[in-house]
Amino acid sequence: MTSIVLFRNDLRLDDHPALAHAAALGPVLPVFLSDPQDERGAAYQWWQRQSLRVLAQRLGERGLPLVCRRGETLALVSELVQESGATAVYWNRRYAAPQREIDGQLKEMLRVRGITAESFPGDILIEPWKVLRDGQPYKVFSPFWKRLIRDMVVDAPWDIPNQIQASEKVPPSEDPNDWNWEPRRPDWASPFLAYWQPGELGAAARLAEFLESRLADYASGRDYPAAEKVSRLSPHLAHGEISPRRLWQRVQAHVEAQPEQRRAADKFLQELGWREFSWHLLYHFPQLPHTPLRPEFADFPWQEDERLLGAWQRGQTGYxxxxxxxxxxxxxxxxxxxxxMIVGSFLVKDLLLPWQAGEAWFWDTLLDADPANNSASWQWVAGCGTDAAPYFRIFNPYLQAEKFDADAQYQRRWLPELATLDAATLYSSDSGRWRDKGVVLGRDYLAPLVDHQLARDRALEAFATLKKQP
Incomplete structure (x- = not known):
C-alpha cells in the first residue's frame, strides 16, 4: 500500500501536508519531480539543486531514499506508479494556472486507473478561493489584508512525522547533477554560497536569527538596505523550505513572549500578506505574468532599446x-x-522600458523568483496592476539615496570604484561636485544614461496619454 509523495517547490519535511498524510497511512516513496515546463530561472534552479541535496540527506537520515525524475509529469508519474506498485499519489497544491492544469490532469489520470490521488493546501496561508468579496476576488491589497487578518484562521502547521515507513520497491533515480542546473562555464553561482545556506535547515536558522536579532527593528529599519534588518527568508519561502503557515505560527508565538515587538511583527506579517495577495491575484488573474491588469496599458508607448536595457541589467546607468x-x-x-522598487521605477519610468523586460531579468537572476510576487510587484511599479503605484510616483534615485542610504554605506559596498567618495557627492547630480572630488563622470564613472528630470517629464507625458483613450 505504498503512497508516492511528490515534491516540487516544497523541499522540506516540516509542515508538508502530503507527506504527513501519506506517512500516517503506510509506506512512503518520496519523489522529486521536475517538469521542464514548470522550471524557473537560472538562479532559482541553482538554489533548487542545493536544496535537493539537503532534502535527500534529511530523508536519508530517516531511511527514505529520494527518487528524482525530470520530464513530463503525467508520463513520469505513470511510470513511477507502475515501477513501485503505489496505490496512492499525494502532493501539495500549486496555484498558477499552468501547474493547476497539469495537476488536474494528473488527478484525473490516476483516478481513472483506480489510484488514489489527493492534493493538500500548498505554500500559502489561505487558499485563494476562500478570500472573496461578494464572490469576487480582491483587487486592492489593503481590504484584502484587513479581511484576512479579521476573518480568516491560518491552519496550524503539520509537524514532521515521528516515523515514516519506506517503500519496499524503490524505482531508479536520475542524478540531478546531470540536469545542468549548476553553471560551470562560467560558474557564476557558487559565490552565492558566501551569502546563503540553501535547504530546510538553512531556512530554520535564518528564521531563528531574524526573530532573535532583527525583528525588533524591522518596522523602522526595513527600508534601509545597508541596515540588514530584513528577514532574507524570501528564497527559502520560494523553494518551500519553510511554509508560510510555520512562519506565521513562529512569529505569533514570538510576540506572545515579547509583546513589545508586536508592531514590528505586524509589519513583517503584512509583508507576508503581500506575498499572499500576489498569489491571490495570480490565481484569479492568470494573465498576470505577461499582460497588464489595467487594459489601457496594452498600448502604452514603451521603448525598445537593448542598449539601455543592457546598461540597467549590468548596473551601468550612472545612478x-x-x-x-x-x-x-x-x-x-x-x-x-x-x-x-527603485531600480524598477528607473527601468519603466526613467528609461521607459517595458516592465516585462524587468520581470524577465528578475525571473532569471533572483534566487527567490516566484511567478506571483515577481509579476505583481512589477505591475505595481509600472502602474498597470490592480493595486498599482500611482503613475506619477516616480522615484528620484538621488533623493532615494539621500533618504535611505544617507551615509552611502550600501552604495559604496557594491560600487568599489566610488568607495572614496563622500555620501553627499553620491546623491548629487552635480557633475562639478563629482569633479571636485576627483571623479570625472564619463571617464571614472559612467555618466547618467538619462537626465532624471527630463525622463520624469517624458514619463508623465506618456502616462497622460492613457487618460485620452476612450
Missing part, C-alpha cells in the same frame, strides 16, 4: 543607488525590497 542594486542582484542573487 549610484540603481547601479549598486543591480550589482548586488548579480553578485548575490538577491535585492533588497526598497532597492527593487
Amino acid at each position: 549610484p543607488l540603481v547601479d549598486a542594486g543591480m550589482r548586488e542582484l548579480w553578485q548575490t542573487g538577491y535585492l533588497h525590497n526598497r532597492v527593487r
Whole structure:
C-alpha cells in the first residue's frame, strides 16, 4: 500500500501536508519531480539543486531514499506508479494556472486507473478561493489584508512525522547533477554560497536569527538596505523550505513572549500578506505574468532599446543607488525590497522600458523568483496592476539615496570604484561636485544614461496619454 509523495517547490519535511498524510497511512516513496515546463530561472534552479541535496540527506537520515525524475509529469508519474506498485499519489497544491492544469490532469489520470490521488493546501496561508468579496476576488491589497487578518484562521502547521515507513520497491533515480542546473562555464553561482545556506535547515536558522536579532527593528529599519534588518527568508519561502503557515505560527508565538515587538511583527506579517495577495491575484488573474491588469496599458508607448536595457541589467546607468542594486542582484542573487522598487521605477519610468523586460531579468537572476510576487510587484511599479503605484510616483534615485542610504554605506559596498567618495557627492547630480572630488563622470564613472528630470517629464507625458483613450 505504498503512497508516492511528490515534491516540487516544497523541499522540506516540516509542515508538508502530503507527506504527513501519506506517512500516517503506510509506506512512503518520496519523489522529486521536475517538469521542464514548470522550471524557473537560472538562479532559482541553482538554489533548487542545493536544496535537493539537503532534502535527500534529511530523508536519508530517516531511511527514505529520494527518487528524482525530470520530464513530463503525467508520463513520469505513470511510470513511477507502475515501477513501485503505489496505490496512492499525494502532493501539495500549486496555484498558477499552468501547474493547476497539469495537476488536474494528473488527478484525473490516476483516478481513472483506480489510484488514489489527493492534493493538500500548498505554500500559502489561505487558499485563494476562500478570500472573496461578494464572490469576487480582491483587487486592492489593503481590504484584502484587513479581511484576512479579521476573518480568516491560518491552519496550524503539520509537524514532521515521528516515523515514516519506506517503500519496499524503490524505482531508479536520475542524478540531478546531470540536469545542468549548476553553471560551470562560467560558474557564476557558487559565490552565492558566501551569502546563503540553501535547504530546510538553512531556512530554520535564518528564521531563528531574524526573530532573535532583527525583528525588533524591522518596522523602522526595513527600508534601509545597508541596515540588514530584513528577514532574507524570501528564497527559502520560494523553494518551500519553510511554509508560510510555520512562519506565521513562529512569529505569533514570538510576540506572545515579547509583546513589545508586536508592531514590528505586524509589519513583517503584512509583508507576508503581500506575498499572499500576489498569489491571490495570480490565481484569479492568470494573465498576470505577461499582460497588464489595467487594459489601457496594452498600448502604452514603451521603448525598445537593448542598449539601455543592457546598461540597467549590468548596473551601468550612472545612478549610484540603481547601479549598486543591480550589482548586488548579480553578485548575490538577491535585492533588497526598497532597492527593487527603485531600480524598477528607473527601468519603466526613467528609461521607459517595458516592465516585462524587468520581470524577465528578475525571473532569471533572483534566487527567490516566484511567478506571483515577481509579476505583481512589477505591475505595481509600472502602474498597470490592480493595486498599482500611482503613475506619477516616480522615484528620484538621488533623493532615494539621500533618504535611505544617507551615509552611502550600501552604495559604496557594491560600487568599489566610488568607495572614496563622500555620501553627499553620491546623491548629487552635480557633475562639478563629482569633479571636485576627483571623479570625472564619463571617464571614472559612467555618466547618467538619462537626465532624471527630463525622463520624469517624458514619463508623465506618456502616462497622460492613457487618460485620452476612450
